[in-house]
Amino acid sequence: MSKVGFIGLGNMGLPMAKNLVKAGHDLQVFDTVPAQLDKAAEAGMTTCLTAALAAENADFIITMLPNGEIVLSVFELITKAATKGTTIIDCSTVDVSSSKKAHAMADEAGLGCLDAPVSGGVGGAEAGTLTFMVGGEKSAFDNALPILDIMGGKSVHCGAGGAGQSAKICNNMLLGISMIGAGEAFALAEKLGLDQQALFDVISTSSGFCWSVNKYCPVPGVGPQSPADNDYKPGFAGALMLKDLKLSQQAAEETGAATPMGKRAMQFYENYVDEGFGNTDFSGVINQLKTMKRQS
Numbered sequence: 060m061s062k063v064g065f066i067g068l069g070n071m072g073l074p075m076a077k078n079l080v081k082a083g084h085d086l087q088v089f090d091t092v093p094a095q096l097d098k099a100a101e102a103g104m105t106t107c108l109t110a111a112l113a114a115e116n117a118d119f120i121i122t123m124l125p126n127g128e129i130v131l132s133v134f135e136l137i138t139k140a141a142t143k144g145t146t147i148i149d150c151s152t153v154d155v156s157s158s159k160k161a162h163a164m165a166d167e168a169g170l171g172c173l174d175a176p177v178s179g180g181v182g183g184a185e186a187g188t189l190t191f192m193v194g195g196e197k198s199a200f201d202n203a204l205p206i207l208d209i210m211g212g213k214s215v216h217c218g219a220g221g222a223g224q225s226a227k228i229c230n231n232m233l234l235g236i237s238m239i240g241a242g243e244a245f246a247l248a249e250k251l252g253l254d255q256q257a258l259f260d261v262i263s264t265s266s267g268f269c270w271s272v273n274k275y276c277p278v279p280g281v282g283p284q285s286p287a288d289n290d291y292k293p294g295f296a297g298a299l300m301l302k303d304l305k306l307s308q309q310a311a312e313e314t315g316a317a318t319p320m321g322k323r324a325m326q327f328y329e330n331y332v333d334e335g336f337g338n339t340d341f342s343g344v345i346n347q348l349k350t351m352k353r354q355s
Contacts, residue, residue, distance in 0.1 A: 127157025162220035194222035
């Protein structure tokens with residue numbers, strides 16, 4: 060079994076780390092929140108006073124952090140502390156530019172590096188069914204795959220360093236757009252007096268088929284169980300969707316890509332968060348749509 064340094068034990072990181080412990084790996088961990096370290100200790104992990112200590116003598120170092128600035132500051136520490144040949148797996152969702160800088164730092168220190176953002180939310184982290192979108196050298200990917208397989212159900216090697224972040228940004232831009240579309244469809248159906256279950260039965264088996272309806276329907280009591288059935292508790296919080304949509308628009312600006320629907324989705328979720336719904340599931344936008352007045 061491997062010695063794994065794990066840095067960032069938030070809503071996603073802690074259950075991911077727990078799955079590694081359950082599989083028999085030796086974890087040394089760090090987080091800036093003492094309560095999260097207490098939970099990690101209760102789960103059988105060795106807690107460390109600094110990120111650098113968590114990185115020492117590890118076979119793999121996993122980071123799950125809020126943004127690119129923090130990722131780079133942590134990489135400054137762990138690339139100096141890690142043993143040459145160690146593979147760093149950054150599971151954070153950050154901008155592509157920061158991810159590429161992190162890869163360069165790891166390469167200079169003689170370390171393997173993967174950017175491996177995830178899809179699947181807290182439920183997927185707990186169940187070990189996350190999807191990893193991975194960028195980096197294929198040899199590093201192959202080396203880390205047994206670790207990724209414990210935390211996830213699928214890992215896709217997307218290309219060179221930064222490619223995992225690129226895939227995550229594109230995927231979640233589409234997700235944000237499609238959830239707004241799903242909300243609009245069901246909100247319109249309600250005003251038309253159409254039974255919501257009937258509409259689900261149509262969409263889920265016809266040309267409107269999409270994950271936002273079939274697997275994560277924003278209407279309570281319709282389709283598979285989703286946050287809509289739990290008063291829109293996340294799931295995947297609206298604030299996180301907004302973060303990813305902002306990253307998509309940053310990337311679009313940098314590359315000159317036309318993403319008009321992505322831009323509109325970002326503006327929609329900005330309003331959603333500004334109205335106080337950032338900590339509710341992103342599918343709760345349907346409730347906002349129901350209260351909006353049509354603009355001519």
